[in-house]
Amino acid sequence: MSDTAAKLRHALADTVGSAGWHAALEAVPRELFVGDAVLLRDAARGDLWTASRRAEMDEMDWLGLVYTDETWVTQVDGVLAEEANGAVTGAPSSSSTTPSLVVRMLEAAQIAEGDRALEIGTGTGYSTALMCHRLGESSVISIEYDPAVAKRARKAITEAGYTPTLVVGDGLHGYDDNAGYDRLIGTCSVRTIPPAWMGQVRAGGTITTPMWGWMGGVAFAHLTLTDNEEASGRFLPDDLYFMRARTHMPPPRPPVKTGIGDARESRIDPAVLDDEAALFVAQLAAPAAQRASVGDTTILLDVSTGSRADTKPAPGGGWIVHQHGPLRLWDAVEDAILLWQDAGSPHQSAFGLTVTPERQHIWLGEPGGPSWDLPA
Numbered sequence: 001m002s003d004t005a006a007k008l009r010h011a012l013a014d015t016v017g018s019a020g021w022h023a024a025l026e027a028v029p030r031e032l033f034v035g036d037a038v039l040l041r042d043a044a045r046g047d048l049w050t051a052s053r054r055a056e057m058d059e060m061d062w063l064g065l066v067y068t069d070e071t072w073v074t075q076v077d078g079v080l081a082e083e084a085n086g087a088v089t090g091a092p093s094s095s096s097t098t099p100s101l102v103v104r105m106l107e108a109a110q111i112a113e114g115d116r117a118l119e120i121g122t123g124t125g126y127s128t129a130l131m132c133h134r135l136g137e138s139s140v141i142s143i144e145y146d147p148a149v150a151k152r153a154r155k156a157i158t159e160a161g162y163t164p165t166l167v168v169g170d171g172l173h174g175y176d177d178n179a180g181y182d183r184l185i186g187t188c189s190v191r192t193i194p195p196a197w198m199g200q201v202r203a204g205g206t207i208t209t210p211m212w213g214w215m216g217g218v219a220f221a222h223l224t225l226t227d228n229e230e231a232s233g234r235f236l237p238d239d240l241y242f243m244r245a246r247t248h249m250p251p252p253r254p255p256v257k258t259g260i261g262d263a264r265e266s267r268i269d270p271a272v273l274d275d276e277a278a279l280f281v282a283q284l285a286a287p288a289a290q291r292a293s294v295g296d297t298t299i300l301l302d303v304s305t306g307s308r309a310d311t312k313p314a315p316g317g318g319w320i321v322h323q324h325g326p327l328r329l330w331d332a333v334e335d336a337i338l339l340w341q342d343a344g345s346p347h348q349s350a351f352g353l354t355v356t357p358e359r360q361h362i363w364l365g366e367p368g369g370p371s372w373d374l375p376a
Contacts, residue, residue: 008066010026030099049090080149102130115183118181120209121144129160145171172194189242215283277347286300309328360374
């Protein structure tokens with residue numbers, strides 16, 4: 001590796017590294033994991049991406065890009081940056097995450113020497129290599145869903161000098177062969193905690209993962225396993241999340257006609273859902289609903305039942321909501337938002353999650369407080 005890369009690596013470690021991860025950040029060459037190209041978003045169109053290639057840039061400029069504390073997209077809708085011919089349209093499906101965010105995730109999971117860690121979502125392999133450096137490669141197992149992404153990551157990890165256990169498959173099933181993990185970390189966001197994870201972490205071990213529901217609400221879970229097949233913990237203060245696990249993505253949302261169904265005055269301003277904590281709360285009340293906006297109208301749609309609600313300003317002030325279908329989505333959202341506001345409108349860290357073989361439920365305040373079940 002070049003002296004320039006080494007200097008930039010040291011500078012990055014000084015900027016974002018904690019005491020526990022500083023040495024790993026200094027040792028692991030991020031350029032191997034970023035690869036030879038990244039996809040940059042078009043300034044005018046958010047779904048249009050163009051490859052920026054190492055071969056077309058001055059080496060100093062390329063390394064400057066690599067060691068900036070930024071996320072660099074490496075795949076869009078299944079097209080790897082190195083293989084992109086011309087512009088690519090779609091949404092990011094893999095990336096080299098901002099190093100500071102990677103470190104925050106590893107710190108939140110409380111990973112330290114002596115731990116055996118299962119990583120769900122290898123991605124580029126950068127965080128996998130960081131863990132290999134600190135824990136030893138025999139203590140790191142990582143699973144990647146996308147075979148092309150997994151192949152790319154394996155090459156980079158091997159070139160960096162590490163040989164952890166790398167698995168291609170659905171990380172939501174975990175990896176039972178080496179079960180009894182001290183730490184399980186999700187580097188993808190999930191809607192609910194997969195049952196397989198619960199059976200693969202030892203009592204006293206932890207599951208740390210971002211959660212991201214279909215309405216767009218997020219929270220950062222850190223759960224401790226007990227010896228009776230339960231896990232519980234309060235959400236962390238970090239507003240941290242990664243791309244969704246592909247099998248936890250919401251279904252396609254069809255166009256929705258508004259102004260259909262029973263009408264009444266809304267008890268809440270729909271603009272409250274622009275607050276991230278409020279959106280998280282609304283999602284608890286209507287977990288199968290998706291949110292959209294058309295002009296000044298806020299729309300909720302449950303694809304599975306056809307239930308819908310739309311809320312917009314009333315001519316004389318306030319807001320009018322129309323609801324249609326078997327579920328009264330806005331009724332449920334209003335009740336949850338008003339309860340949250342009565343509690344002082346707290347951050348997601350005021351909530352916690354308990355997982356048992358029978359149910360998963362999120363509670364406010366303490367485990368015996370108001371609660372909402374997550375979808376089965």
